[in-house]
Every structure is written in structure tokens, then in C-alpha cells.
Amino acid sequence: MNDLGFLKEMERKTGENISACYQCYRCTNGCPALPEMDFSPHRLIRYVILGEREKALTSKMIWSCLQCTTCSVRCPNDIDIALVIDTLRKIAVKEGKAKDMDTWTFDKYFLDSVKKHGRLYEMETILKYKMAKKNFFEDTKMGMNMMLKGRMGLFPHNIKDKRGMKALFEKARGE
Amino acid sequence: MAATLAYYPGCSLKSSSKFYEASIQKIFGRYGITLKEIEDWSCCGASAGHTIDERLGHALAARNLALAEKAEYDLFAPCSACYNRAKVTNEMIRSDSALQAEMNRAIEPLQTSAAIEVKNIIEVLDDYVGVEVLAKDRKYDLSALKVVPYYGCVLTRMMRVKPYDDKENPESMDRLLFAAGLEVLRWPFKMECCGASKTLTNKDMTLRLSNRIMDMAITLGADAIITPCPLCQMNLDLLPALGRTKESLPVLFLSEVFELALYGKMLGTSSHMIGADKILIKVREA
Numbered sequence: 497m498n499d500l501g502f503l504k505e506m507e508r509k510t511g512e513n514i515s516a517c518y519q520c521y522r523c524t525n526g527c528p529a530l531p532e533m534d535f536s537p538h539r540l541i542r543y544v545i546l547g548e549r550e551k552a553l554t555s556k557m558i559w560s561c562l563q564c565t566t567c568s569v570r571c572p573n574d575i576d577i578a579l580v581i582d583t584l585r586k587i588a589v590k591e592g593k594a595k596d597m598d599t600w601t602f603d604k605y606f607l608d609s610v611k612k613h614g615r616l617y618e619m620e621t622i623l624k625y626k627m628a629k630k631n632f633f634e635d636t637k638m639g640m641n642m643m644l645k646g647r648m649g650l651f652p653h654n655i656k657d658k659r660g661m662k663a664l665f666e667k668a669r670g671e
Numbered sequence: 672m673a674a675t676l677a678y679y680p681g682c683s684l685k686s687s688s689k690f691y692e693a694s695i696q697k698i699f700g701r702y703g704i705t706l707k708e709i710e711d712w713s714c715c716g717a718s719a720g721h722t723i724d725e726r727l728g729h730a731l732a733a734r735n736l737a738l739a740e741k742a743e744y745d746l747f748a749p750c751s752a753c754y755n756r757a758k759v760t761n762e763m764i765r766s767d768s769a770l771q772a773e774m775n776r777a778i779e780p781l782q783t784s785a786a787i788e789v790k791n792i793i794e795v796l797d798d799y800v801g802v803e804v805l806a807k808d809r810k811y812d813l814s815a816l817k818v819v820p821y822y823g824c825v826l827t828r829m830m831r832v833k834p835y836d837d838k839e840n841p842e843s844m845d846r847l848l849f850a851a852g853l854e855v856l857r858w859p860f861k862m863e864c865c866g867a868s869k870t871l872t873n874k875d876m877t878l879r880l881s882n883r884i885m886d887m888a889i890t891l892g893a894d895a896i897i898t899p900c901p902l903c904q905m906n907l908d909l910l911p912a913l914g915r916t917k918e919s920l921p922v923l924f925l926s927e928v929f930e931l932a933l934y935g936k937m938l939g940t941s942s943h944m945i946g947a948d949k950i951l952i953k954v955r956e957a
Binding site: 647 | 682685686687688689711712713714716717718719720721722723724725726727729730731734774776777778779781824825828829830831838839862863864866867868869871872873874876879880905909912913941942943944
């Protein structure tokens with residue numbers, strides 16, 4: 497069943513004039529993530545317009561997106577397609593419909609680390625992500641190479657105003 | 672021209688790309704540009720910030736902007752992701768007073784009114800040194816080196832904010848490289864995505880995308896790839912570790928090119944995963 501309020505919902509949440517799309521395919525033609533997608537960016541925009549809410553929210557493609565914004569800057573109708581995708585991700589996670597949680601999980605650990613230390617603690621973030629994924633040894637060679645070159649730190653980077661940082665997270669997110 | 676800037680290193684320049692920081696300090700120091708590291712700066716949130724929560728992304732950037740504003744200097748962010756986040760938030764809170772008030776509540780007692788400007792490394796070299804000085808000052812002949820300028824995604828691709836250079840065909844770094852005396856090749860991948868932060872969540876995707884960029888540079892006969900972005904440098908430099916078996920070209924930071932032009936060597940040679948020796952032997956005394 498098509499959700500006829502979906503277009504309005506998305507236009508309100510993104511502030512973008514999504515209905516201006518005339519399916520020129522420029523977004524799709526420039527997309528570097530296309531081989532990883534289950535359907536293309538111009539089709540996603542069409543689904544939003546037609547109210548195909550489930551297809552958009554349960555797609556893999558919104559998670560393959562690299563947020564390089566090539567589609568957005570090339571859109572002749574000035575639609576920020578990358579923002580539409582970023583917004584769909586948030587709705588998909590909220591409603592438990594996300595098809596691929598890897599990007600979200602990693603980004604969450606990334607922000608947890610920033611909330612705790614003020615700056616990214618690379619080692620902790622990567623290890624937490626690896627443990628969640630249970631593929632602890634997959635990238636050990638890469639990590640060792642980086643460490644040997646002095647390009648991976650072992651220690652956290654703590655700021656002084658950790659309390660202010662925690663408050664910032666709480667206030668910005670309404671936690 | 673002497674100048675002082677508020678310096679926002681970002682997480683990369685303090686861990687994976689320390690040699691970029693050393694290189695920038697060396698070049699900027701020579702031209703009288705003083706960098707005052709922002710007191711107690713914090714992470715800008717990169718792409719994770721706005722993906723998880725748009726407002727949080729702005730608040731993280733606003734905190735650092737407020738700290739730079741307090742010091743009354745324009746903010747210099749060498750990392751492209753940090754630069755993008757800082758610039759976008761700065762311009763948005765400048766034009767949207769409701770957003771500005773909301774961000775100021777989040778970062779209390781700090782306050783920002785977007786009174787300063789945000790600059791990347793290309794802009795700083797352009798504004799405070801200039802191509803004429805850079806061209807006249809060079810001590811080593813780099814004309815045997817062919818390079819491709821690799822800007823990366825986020826330096827100029829901005830939607831609601833006017834970028835400092837063209838969104839799809841920037842030329843500012845081309846001019847700086849030309850001033851350094853290198854042969855700058857035309858190529859179609861100035862802005863092609865390297866795979867960004869997918870390196871950890873989808874390694875094959877970064878391998879595929881970074882491989883294409885490396886292959887294109889090799890096909891065109893380049894000796895090196897030059898970039899201002901630490902994430903682009905990292906992904907391309909990691910190619911052999913990600914599984915690339917074919918030949919790979921060294922990937923240099925923009926400031927390292929000026930190290931070569933001025934001193935004939937780079938402080939960070941040993942930090943490169945893909946050895947830079949092949950290009951160092953092409954550097955001649957002028």
C-alpha cells in the first residue's frame with residue numbers, strides 16, 4: 497500500500513523540494529556506490545514521490561551510500577539527494593527497518609568515543625566495532641602495518657572539558 | 672605575509688597523519704604563518720555526527736568554532752572532513768539565528784556568532800603566501816615529476832553553502848602544484864570518492880574505489896598522487912594492505928610537495944605506506 501504522506505514527510509524532514517525530480521538519472525550516472533546498491537538513486541527518489549515507504553526504508557542502497565554528495569551537486573533540480581538518504585537512514589533505524597547496521601553501528605561507536613573522551617580514540621572504537629562484528633582478526637595485518645608506521649595510536653585523547661562534552665551531547669540530542 | 676590562524680588539527684593529524692602536521696608546520700613556519708592550536712578542541716563528529724543526528728553534528732562543529740572565535744583568529748582546518756563540517760556549520764549558524772541560538776545553548780558557556788572564517792590548506796597558501804612567492808622560492812627542480820591533483824569529495828562539494836572553489840572542477844590546488852614546478856596532469860578523478868569511512872565497514876568497497884583512482888593515475892603516467900585530505904591519503908596509501916597486488920604510486924600531502932621544492936626531502940618519508948623513494952630520486956637541485 498503506497499503511503500501518500502511519505503513525500504510530504506520527507507520534504508518536511510529534509511527541507512528539500514523532492515517532488516521537483518524529473519528522473520534525468522544524473523544522480524545515478526555519477527554514483528560511485530552504484531555496484532553495491534540494490535537499486536539506483538533516481539529510483540529511490542521516485543519511490544519517495546510515489547509513497548513506496550517500505551521499499552525506501554528497507555533498501556540496502558541507503559546504507560551503501562558514501563555521502564560523497566556527487567548526486568546532490570549534480571542534480572539539475574537542486575535536490576540534496578545525499579541528505580534524503582541520510583534522513584532515510586535515521587527513520588529506518590528508528591523504526592527497526594534498517595537492512596544493514598554496519599555503518600550505523602560504527603558511527604555510533606565513533607560518537608560514543610567522542611562523547612567519552614572529547615576526541616576519537618581510534619583503537620577503542622575499532623576494537624568495539626570488531627567485537628560487535630565478531631571478525632576480530634580480519635584487519636589485523638592492516639592494523640599492524642599502520643602501527644609499525646606510527647599511524648595508529650594506542651592511547652585515548654582526552655580533552656579537559658569532558659563534562660561540557662557530555663552536556664553538549666545531551667543538549668544537542670535532547671537526551 | 673605574516674599571519675596568525677587558529678589551528679584545528681582534528682583527530683587525524685594527531686594520530687594517523689602526524690607527519691602531515693609536521694609538514695604543514697615546516698612550510699607555514701617558513702612563510703611566517705603562525706598556527707595557534709585551539710585550546711581543548713574536540714572532534715568535529717566527521718560523517719558520523721550528522722548521520723546519527725544532524726543537530727549533534729552542528730553542535731560538535733560549533734564548539735570548536737566558538738573556541739576559535741574566542742581567540743579571534745580565522746580557523747584553519749587541514750583535514751577536509753573537519754574543514755567541511757566547520758565551514759558548513761559556520762555559514763549555517765551565520766544565516767540562521769534560530770540554529771545559532773540552539774547551538775549556543777548546547778555548547779554553553781561557550782558562544783559563537785560565526786564571526787570568523789574557516790579556511791583549508793589551499794586557501795591559506797593562496798591567501799598568505801601566493802603562487803608568485805611559492806614559484807620564486809623553490810630551491811629544487813621538480814619538473815621531472817608528473818602528478819595528478821586529488822582533491823577528494825568534501826573539500827568543495829557543498830550544497831547550501833558556497834564553496835571556495837568550483838564544486839566539480841576545482842583548480843586552486845593545480846595552480847599551487849604548478850607553482851611548485853611539477854608537471855600537473857589533467858585527469859577525470861579530481862573529486863572521485865576513495866571509499867571514505869567504508870574502509871572498516873566495507874573493505875571491498877574502499878578497495879574497489881581506491882583501486883580505480885590508483886589505476887587511472889598510473890594509466891595517465893603519473894609519478895605520484897597529491898591530496899590535501901588525510902582520509903583520502905590514508906585510503907590510497909593503504910591499498911597494498913587492503914589487497915592490491917599491482918604497482919601503486921606514492922600519495923603525497925600537498926605540503927609535502929613544498930617540502931620537496933624547498934628542501935629536496937620530506938620529514939614524513941618513513942610514514943608513507945607506499946614508498947616515496949621512486950619520486951625522491953627524480954628531485955634535482957635547481
